[in-house]
Amino acid sequence: MVERFDAVIIGGGSAGLAALKQLANQGKQAVLIEAGTSPGTKNVSGGILYSKKPKDGKVYNVEDVYGQDFLSDAPFERMITKYMLHATSKDKIFSIDLTAAHHYQANYGCSVLMNKLNSWFAKEAGQSAEKQGGGIVSGVHVRSIGWKSNEESIAIIETDELEPFEAKAVIAADGVNSEVAELTQARDKFSPHQLYQGVKVIVKLPEQIMEERFGIEYDSGAAHLFAGDVTLNHIGGGFVYTNRDSLSAGVVYHYDSLMRNPSEPHTLVDTLLQNPMVSEFIKDEVAVKQEIDKNLPKEEQLRIQFAVSKLIKTWGELRHAYYSANGRKGLIESGKYKSDEDIRARVESIKQELESKYSTRFVTDYVELEYSAKIIPDGKRCAMRQPYYKNILFVGDAAGRGIFIGPRIEGINVGIDDAARAAESVARAIDRNVFSEDYLGQYYSQSLEASPYTKDMREIDKDYLKIFLDAAKEVPRDIIGQRYGMVLKLMSSGTLRGLAIGFANILGFERLLPLVESEETYVQVPIELADRLGKQVTSTYNPSIPTVAQRIAKLKYNDDRISHIKVLDPQSDFMKKMVKLCPTNCYSLEDQSVVLQHEACVECGTCAKETDWHHPRGEMGVSYQYG
Amino acid sequence: MIGMRSLNVAVIVKLEPDFSEGNVSYNADGTLNRAETKSILGPHSAIASLAAFYSKVRYGARITVGTMGPPIADAALQQAQMLCDADELHLYSDRLFAGADTLATAETLKAGISKMQGGIEGMDLVFSGHRASDGETGQTGPQTAWKLGFPFLGNVIDYNLDLERRTIRAKRLISLQGFYDIVEEIEAPLPAFVSVDPSYQPNFNTVSQRLALGRYRKEAAERSSNYKQYLKVFNAQQMGVDPKLVGLPGSPTIVYKVEKIPKAKASRKSEVIDGANPEHIRLAAAKIHEILSGAVVK
Incomplete structure (x- = not known):
């Protein structure tokens, strides 16, 4: 007999897991199918997760799904308390403090690493789902979806690994490259003008070195955005976010801008890393092995090789722990060290041993941990107008939803809001045992329409714009040029701003966007700003950047x-x-x-x-x- | 479920030296240095545990893992519990059992199984590995089956149960007329004794089975981290075995000598290529090209 479930969620990213958790919260059975070995292994984010409090309407935040203890229980990285935008031109940088824009209608925004966070989401959602007779099935890839000929609202799901099974409702959370969307032709594949390409590296950096460098505390963090010559003339920019003991450094560019003038993605991220400010952000002390004398006996060469590798590893781990209050505490509690000073002395003595015995050099460089890439749907250009098909509801990236307006970058929280709304719609359908497009899909669609995020994907928010303009008030008007002169004049006056935005919103986002998202805004204006007003920033070293092959090998x-x-x-x-x-x-x-x-x-x-x-x-x- | 009672499953396992590279240590005379070599759950015992776990995931079996050995053999039970989410762990440990050959071991294991839930009469399936990696005889399983009076199914690579008809349907890997990969499908009444082939791989191919798999795996991890709660230790007296039938007195055979099989002389030649030297790389590429152009037909 073919197994049948009330709700099947396809994809175990942050949106799919939120749908699973929220269905379980409402006492409903749901099964989540994930292709990766476990949820989180396929996910990449910039990333900052926001919790929002819109002035009109309500969004479902991560706490609404996972409980009010989210901040005390979940493994997020750092609370972002400082949000800066930097215009770059060679070694000159002009900075604008955008912290107010970051805090706009937000409870908070915290940096996250998706594998860690999604594993936690999966643990929470999986436990709740099991209590309702559902759960998470990993390592299974959905290959096709069909419908029973006599029962339109029963989907038949085929996978590469399991016997076919049936679902009364399906939530498609399979990401920007949604195969469910393609299989059902619920939407076209996204085109370059609707997408961004993001490439990111994780850089290792000891906790307290980072805190001193970025002017943050244990419970705070910083986000830095970059535009100008670092873009190599593409529309978009770079970012550096502080995690607990690593940095996320990456670039995000409009895909059609890359198509017009192709640059290799790794070159774009490398250019960011070579910007003097970023080079200084990521730098650390790195051990460089001395080449082993080839004339020594083979056994001796091997012995030296192992000894040096082991010492460098111990030095690195101990030093990393030393620069963290928790790390030092752990080492002292383990009984191996008596005091902080004891640990510091050991780090120093290993270093000396490496220098004197093995001629290891200690230089300024940076340590890359992981290279990743992701395509990001530009919600204002590709959010599905009809985010459902028969008894399938599309959420998050799969539905093309996300908010990307200048420095406002939100994806995860939008996916979670979608997922909660989809879960609520499915729960309602289960209660009535009606899974028709009218009852399920349209209800979900209306719920999304009511989401403040949907409005943000369609209209300019004049209050947000004011914060942005206030932050940029030191920018000389003539740099912005004739093109925006009139617009700015209108925008800077309170009464006229309302009118201007109203007028702009009537014109429509689509017609307005090419004006705002242009090479002029992302490249030329920032370069001129930096040239004319920027401070000189110098870096003391050249980061040795790995090749793509080396990055893939990791x-x-x-x-x-x-x-x-x-x-x-x-x-x-x-x-x-x-x-x-x-x-x-x-x-x-x-x-x-x-x-x-x-x-x-x-x-x-x-x-x-x-x-x-x-x-x-x-x-x-x-x-x-x-x- | 069979009627109102659960499916009772036993797994018999063995603590064995870890023969994997870097863990094993030999004395100068070529015998195993047991003090220096770590002991682990034998790889074949691990496969038997996985086969038993399948009956838990598919049929909700109640599993008891049993082993004969010294007190430290509880490590094997813990590892087996991690693999099969055992409900109970039995350690049959007594000085009287020392020096046992396969027949005497089978006698002890039979007595052990009689101590499991439902006794021998209530037992439905017993799993053992194909052989032990330190004894290599492959006899303990069949001899235990014979002592229990259960039909013996060897080299099993896959099985399913019919709980209503109380039968097992199993695929066995056999050799026939010189072919080594013949799969034979047989049916036997329960109770039965199954010795699991090393190539056995459990296959869970429905959503419900995968969900159950996830639940039981989690339970197994929790249980095995508190394995002592599930552990029962029996001595010879508690098991009611006849001292003449176990240990050295009960063993008609002894291991006289184990000889090392001489290593075949390698006929390959090797050359060291220095990756930093472009000339070396060129030579290597030329060599590969030479070999490939001989093998590839364009």
């Missing part, structure tokens, strides 16, 4: 012999651009044809538009450690 993969991507037209212009735009260089050009080697794929979906693109089979492909 990632964890479960190799699948069969490629999850098939190239359709190896000679198309789009595919030829992939040779440059694939973040892990999976494409190469041979005799005017594009050839794919899928092994290094990080499943971002940059190439999805013109390929036959699937997520890998269950447990296959990349597994992020940080995300």
